[in-house]
Amino acid sequence: MAFEGRELRSLVGEDGSLSILLETVALGDPADDEVIVRVEAAPINPSDLGLLVGPADIASVETTSGGLRFTIPPARLPSVQGRLGQSMPVGNEGAGVVVAAGAGVRALQGKRVAMVGGGMYADYRKIKAREVVPLPDGVTSAEGASLFVNPLTALGFVETAKLEGHKAIIHTAAASNLGQMLQKICLADGVPLVNIVRSQAQADILRGIGATHVLNSTDGDFRGALLKAVKETGATIAFDAIGGGTLGSDIVQAMERAAVSRMTAFSRYGSEEFKQLYIYGALDLSPTVLNRLAFGFDWSVSGWLLFPFMKKAGPEISGRMRQRVLDEIKTTFVSNYTKVIGLAEALQPDVLRAYERKATGEKYLIDPSIG
16 A cells, blocks of 8 residues: 655755755555554654754745745855755654554554654654564653654763763753753762753753752853862763853863862873763854863863664663663653644744754654644
8 A cells, every 4th residue: 555645855955055845755565574654743853953954044044835945154065065966854753653564564553653764754654664663552652752862862871971981971951851861860870960051940950850960051150160060970971962162172171170180290191081072962053162282181072973872882782771761751751842843834934943943941843643
């Protein structure tokens, strides 16, 4: 049985424009190891926005007959050279009901599943059966739609810290859904966590779920408070969702200053305590600025992505992470949404501006059945 439905796509043109289009696509019968899922819920994560609007200037948005069109500033064009002329489906993860199943996976027919693999902003998604997870009884598609990216990333941060021998973590943009999950994990696992936020309201969210160390980066005494928290926790690893500016530099510098305060003899090379900053987001698109001479010489700054980490961690750790998410889907890994929108609504300029802000506490969910 063939299925026809809409699919949200992002296209970078040869002229340096970016277009978001809602296209009609037809799905053929699933192969033996495939299923077709009627999508009922798909979250809008910052990682989705990286593909959907990428480096486009949001202020340049204009409505076209097929969707929306933006200008990409020339300085940002090199980051999308590899996708020129390609119409790409968007949406990392989602959930829905299996409406067709291949011969080898008939048992999934009619099941409500969560799935990951791109192209989730659609009415229907054909996907390999290995990329779906049947949801426990009583779990809705909205509850299961964010089963992968945020929960596994939060768990991945803790696993990374443990594997690399760090005893405490620093996290920025910490009041997000992901940040709240990380705080709950760290409380349960006994891992000290330093949370960095940008407002008092965000700090209150984290303190409300038991956070001990919550710092507001807009406070005048932020750097002093950061140093104090690093000394108290012994944090030597950080995960930064901001990316641009000097915040990452401030964090590594605080780690170094805390380490130096524990030294018994001066070294012109700084401390021998290794300090790791992972940048995993780009809430600030400006360049990352590092005051490297304040770090000593035993440090690293690099990127962190979930799926490369899971490949490196191996099946045992990855399997344990996935099982924990299923076990705690209604507690630790609850995602809160402020608005549910339809596929067509996602192309309204005012709605796009709202979810593109990536504001803490403003998470959007797409339900294609709305329209």
